[in-house]
Amino acid sequence: MKIYGDLEKRIREIGRGLYGLAGDVPSIFNKRRWMGRLMDHAMKDAEFRLNLFRYIDVLPSLKTSDLIVGLLQEYFSGLPGAPLIIRKGIDRISRGFMPVVASKMIKAGVRSIAGQFIAGEDHHDAIKVLGTLWEDGFAGSIDFLGEEVLSDKEAGQYMLRYLQLMETLAPVAAKWNHDALLENDDKGQLPRFEISFKVTSLHSQLDPVNWDGSIASAKESIRPIVATARSTKASLCFDMEQYYCKDLVIETFKQVMEEFGDYPYAGIAIQAYLKESRTDLLGLIAWARKKKRRVSVRLVKGAYHDYETVYNMQKGWPLPVFENKEDTDNNFEVLTRILIENAEFVRPVIATHNIRSISHAIALGEVSNLPNNALEFQMLHGMGEPLRRQLKKMGYRIRVYLPVGDLLPGMAYLVRRLLENTSNVSFLRGFFAENRSYDEIINPPEPKPHRTWEKLPVEFRNEPPLDFSRAENREKMREALQSEREAFGKRYPIHIDGKDIFREKEIVSLNPADLEEIVGRVSSTDRNDAEQAAAAAVKAWDSWRSTAPEDRADFLFRTAAEFRKRRFELAALEVYEVGKTWKDADGDIVEAIDYLEFYGREMIRLGRPVNLGHYPGESNSYFYEPRGICLVISPWNFPLAISTGMVAAALVSGNCVIFKPSGFSPVTGRRLVDAFKDAGLPNGVLQYLPGPGQEVGEYLVTHKAVDLIAFTGSKDVGLRLIKLAAETSEGRRNIKKVIAEMGGKNAIIIDETAELDETVKGVLESALEFQGQKCSACSRVITVGDIHDEFLGRLRSAIESLRAGLPEDPATLIGPVIDNSALKKIQNFIEVGKKEASLFFSREVDGKGFFAGPVIFVGVNPSSALAQEEIFGPVIAVIRAQDIDEAIEIANNSQYALTGGIFSRNPLNINKACQRFAVGNLYINRKITGALVGRQPFGGSGMSGVGSKAGGPDYLLQFMNPRCIAENMMRRGFAPIS
């Protein structure tokens, strides 16, 4: 790297010139205006800021004046911290006027805030604004604000708007006056206008897990845009959004550009807040150098810092963004330098309002002898006008980024801008609102030592799922799928008292997506085996119960390590054995690991006796002891996770286990036992007993050696086991404990204030992932008010866009159901539904396995079979409710009470759901499946289950008996007095 003498000095000189221009304070920072006062208070009061932005966010979707005024009060009453003037203002608006008038005033207010940042509503506005700017000596880049694209239809509309804009704009732009600075850089001519677009908005199913397929789809949508840009003489910028798709966007950019070798005006954004941005930029330069072409690189800081932090921390993935703004600012300078030093291959576009960053780029350009017009600066519409005028005066080309769109889809953008401007690391806030000193602003950013939060977990942390945006993970998964395929047809033994035993009778495990494939043949047990298993468990118990809780926990931790070693292999197996997609299969392994790590820690916590009552002369020790022999009967739909959860809980709390897997997933079940074996679990502590339910399962339920039964499965089987277990016969020494998790008929309520992007996605995932074969799956949707049609329209298009096929194909989102009887049951319910309700949508899906297409019924009677029976398939029953109270009543009208959800931005409705929506797991504004161990302990009441929640703080208690030892510490009148 070159060393420039006195660069800092020059930066300060340039900066001083820009710093002096602060006079023209933007209205959002102008405290003499109401908007400024609002923002000022938002900057001081985090709760007010949150509520303000949430209110602004929900506003455009509110269809009635009552709602607008009502929510105003909901969001802002009970904020005593707000200054009087704001409280009075809110009060005056909401009480002083008729709702119609008040809501108009509120909307006008928000529109005027939006007007600060959004350049217009449609392409007409865009053309107008671009022309005006051009006259003033500024170029522009149009960005159509897009709502989240959930279907191919929506993606198509988004693309069309760009094509339309370019076609309409080209003849207009041709008539603009000539402007040398705007139309040329150091290497030649530049187009008169630019469009910016998001690759992820051009296709609804882009996901790096399906790398090649996603790129192919994206390219298809982008080609017309590039072709049109070429023909209408527009430049292009590939915008950058979430980190998760970053590599996919860069790769797509390269591939598209290779197809359009003759189009020189393409560019791509690079986000300086990403730790990988330097590598990405160098890769891009190397590619351009190799391809002998030049592309624009728009260097931005990055606008999704909060999102990336939250999303990646929740996943347990390393933070891709710098945690500190200083680091990002520093990296921005590093990248600026790379751009300037490689200006032969990249056209440097510096997109920032930060005076230091700008001054740095200019100074660096000067010392590198780069002509002024080789640098382009970009700024956002409505921000930093004085700055851009001054830069223009200094002879630099400025392009204004012009967001165009309706308030509704634009709201995400608006809120992002407001957040940014009121963030306490915002340059503009510091500059305009806080009048930071010149030194503070111009000093070079100092990188901070990194916090390594991800290295902490002694406490429990969820196992991070596989990041399929990483090529190595996709590669390993493909290899695992291959090797599992090679093991098809293998024979698997049962396991009793540490011995693997083969039996003649076998359970044949088929691939539900392709019935010609036999995943494995597992030995099947009978009563005789059950007797042996029980005897082995009893024999092993005395020593196992006396094993220290910490040591028992250690077996779980070691088994977790075994699972980690073979996580690809296990996921691949599930893809074949139960028909899970890559991510779903991985999710099951992750959850299994979580149970092991969580219950292990729980047992260590619960294994410590508690001393009760601090009285002298006595010691009261309260602790837990195992119950004895636990029969685990587990389902196929989470073949590793649920089995592991029950087995691990029983084992770690000191019970010996007889594990009977589902007949649909015996191979996965066997792998669980292998892992425990490899972790060194003593003989007899865990037996593996696949076999027929009645002959082996029920026999053991009534067996006198069995002390408790942990069951997850259907309601009918569960109820039968509970009844059998309660019949205490002669010779039994205790009353059997049954921990049963059963079905669900789970509802999601959607009210008028729901954010539809999230809602459609949430319902779709909740209802259709794994074909709805989750006890937590959504099978009822209850809409409140008039959101019904709009929601269903978007949901239908979204479902139409889902790819169906073999689960081993990473493009697949719709796979098979588990077996023929499941398929028949689903088909029967569809027939029932056709009589009881109106078929709104159905989709045929074919294949060599048990495929059932998604179905939506509307106008469903809340008491009909369709709304009452668990179908366990991709069937959605939509019910309309007048208001939230009726919606909750409908939701609660079920024998089940497992999961439920509400999508709403109305605090009152959310609160009502919290109070009265009677389910074990209630989810607010997110999908209702995918409960995480330790974070969303899982389980319900009613006919959904008896027992405490899996993955929660009370779960292990069920596997143990509490004991109390009271010792009189006083002898001969003396006692240790502490």
Add this chain to the structure above:
Amino acid sequence: MKIYGDLEKRIREIGRGLYGLAGDVPSIFNKRRWMGRLMDHAMKDAEFRLNLFRYIDVLPSLKTSDLIVGLLQEYFSGLPGAPLIIRKGIDRISRGFMPVVASKMIKAGVRSIAGQFIAGEDHHDAIKVLGTLWEDGFAGSIDFLGEEVLSDKEAGQYMLRYLQLMETLAPVAAKWNHDALLENDDKGQLPRFEISFKVTSLHSQLDPVNWDGSIASAKESIRPIVATARSTKASLCFDMEQYYCKDLVIETFKQVMEEFGDYPYAGIAIQAYLKESRTDLLGLIAWARKKKRRVSVRLVKGAYHDYETVYNMQKGWPLPVFENKEDTDNNFEVLTRILIENAEFVRPVIATHNIRSISHAIALGEVSNLPNNALEFQMLHGMGEPLRRQLKKMGYRIRVYLPVGDLLPGMAYLVRRLLENTSNVSFLRGFFAENRSYDEIINPPEPKPHRTWEKLPVEFRNEPPLDFSRAENREKMREALQSEREAFGKRYPIHIDGKDIFREKEIVSLNPADLEEIVGRVSSTDRNDAEQAAAAAVKAWDSWRSTAPEDRADFLFRTAAEFRKRRFELAALEVYEVGKTWKDADGDIVEAIDYLEFYGREMIRLGRPVNLGHYPGESNSYFYEPRGICLVISPWNFPLAISTGMVAAALVSGNCVIFKPSGFSPVTGRRLVDAFKDAGLPNGVLQYLPGPGQEVGEYLVTHKAVDLIAFTGSKDVGLRLIKLAAETSEGRRNIKKVIAEMGGKNAIIIDETAELDETVKGVLESALEFQGQKCSACSRVITVGDIHDEFLGRLRSAIESLRAGLPEDPATLIGPVIDNSALKKIQNFIEVGKKEASLFFSREVDGKGFFAGPVIFVGVNPSSALAQEEIFGPVIAVIRAQDIDEAIEIANNSQYALTGGIFSRNPLNINKACQRFAVGNLYINRKITGALVGRQPFGGSGMSGVGSKAGGPDYLLQFMNPRCIAENMMRRGFAPIS
């Protein structure tokens, strides 16, 4: 009070003379001797001190060399803090010699320690020691060390020893040389010897609850002693022990002395550590003044400080002793002054080794112009010899307190002395072992500000039981018994939806001790009432479940206050309705209050949602919700406590309750409902539904409105309810939860190292209190090794001494059983026992009610009916075991697993019991009944119960369903990041 000038100056002069005499260090403080080194280390290491004294304590009862050596290792291995020389010594003794030799050495060592403090073994020794002392110029007072007196037989033996001593000693003493100082005080002649005795050792059943009866019994035993003292010319001192009997002893002293108006040589001890001692002393002086007589008052500091602290803190009673030694020393001076100023009526006897206290008394005597011989000093045998010689030289009369007895009964005394001498507030320790400076020793004691630990409880503390040593409590109880008797025959209504309703059919509640007495007539319900009750509960639930946990808890606290207001009335009712003694009845009220206070606090704790998993952008709230309608079916044996516990738990966790009391205690049940009503519980939240089990109870168990059943009662009924509840019929919306506490067949193991005083008392109380009608009661005793006969001998005599009769008489310890079928069942089992085993003891008890006398069977086969079936009466089955392992095996050979106990001073055996004695509540060296809420959470497994322990941290969880609300906090990519 008189003011004496320069008193302090004179105290210092006198003290200086005494202080100079420290040369002759007693062996226990002499570090050049092994005993001194041992004590020195004990003073430095609290754990070593505890183990040393515990070993010394158990030693005399060890019958084999192996045990002596084995326990030495048990107690002292694993004390790494002990200095090498001690560890080596122990190691050398226990490994270097044959056990027989080693145990002889150990015994000799302990005997030599004991010899420091104990003057001899019998009256021959006593006479010898007295003679020698007299020759040296000292008087003596003989105290026969008594083991705890558990029976009239033992009390009689204790009395006889004194009579024998006096008779034998008198002629010998007559021949002693004349000694003017010893034989005269300022008022006249004194006897040549004195005896000291404990009033509580002269009768086995002294208890202030039975005030008049106890005094009468005590007087009977004391009369011969006083008469003999008078005839043999001995002086007498009434020793003072536990505070609980203090008033009783003083009153007995006065009454006896009034009978013996011509006997001038009686005295009584006053303990300066008691806060009440000043009042007591003034009362005694007033009495003597009035009776125109003079008595000795032996002023001591008090030797049971640890005991009083522990005992009273455990009871929740105010501390009767000063917490700080300084306060006691100060009070000693206050009392000394009172004695000296009232020397006309009291003969001041100053019993202390403390130089400051002695000097203060002498100086005060001087300034009061009291002749030297008006003061007497007393010191303990083996302590402070140099001091007493010096005092004699100064012309003061010294009497040496001479404990006489075997090592075994003497051990309590020895340990007390060792404790005292090694206590860090001990004067002797400070003087001899720590060489405190003269100033430290002679400065006046400074009273310290009092800690008021008893005022703290925001946290839960058990309600203190009534202190029946207080006259006002006895008086109130008598009044309550009277007024309850006046309410006999009253009619009581049922309670549904806030309304009291009378029904024609009635349950007649009889006094089981006198069948002619009808305690009350309670309306009886039928199915129709059950329906109404269920409907009322359902109706009230919606509002009750939404009542905040804190507010629900508040109803419990208010109900507790109602119980406190009427605690005498409730206790009196139970005396009549179920036949409890005063203390047992009070215990039931206390426990009811405890449940209310404890569960209220528990609900406040559990009512706070817990936030799980600290990830940004999501909020996971974990909390508990009520299950619905709870049916409470409760027993009669703890008619208030158990009912209140179940009702309170159900209510406070947000369930509505239908409470069905036992048909034997419906009046008490009704009072419970009254208290809740008076506390303002809303209508419909609690219904009171007495009625026939099958028609009302079982009907409601299967009723679809009932969500959970809390049951305490017999195994057969419990199993039936569990089975009924598990049969899920059409229309039910959940699986009923049953919380069942059932029977027990509880065993106490007694090994060779058991301390028999405590053991006999513990077994007696565990097995026979309330006639064994407690599910926790002991019905099996398992003896290990050869303790069998000695234990049974003492147990038999103890049982023979128990008074049987009407429970309303506070003298009664054996009352009736609840009804005729209970009586029949007990009688049948006695017949069975006579065939299966040997009848060791039985006692007939008569009365107008259902009286069954206590029975002991020996040679019981562990598998026989007598050892397997719950009898619920005063029948004890004694089983012999070879060793602890067999004992535990026998104990565990039961379908029940509720309570169990072990009496042992062998750490290894205690540890084995902790590990393997499979019961819900294990008790070490104490009775196995009387579990306290919050301290010994109660409940078992096996056929003893399903569910978590009552009064423990998990109990309320059973009445609730856990819920989790997960909220996605991120909207438009922004989230509150904390």
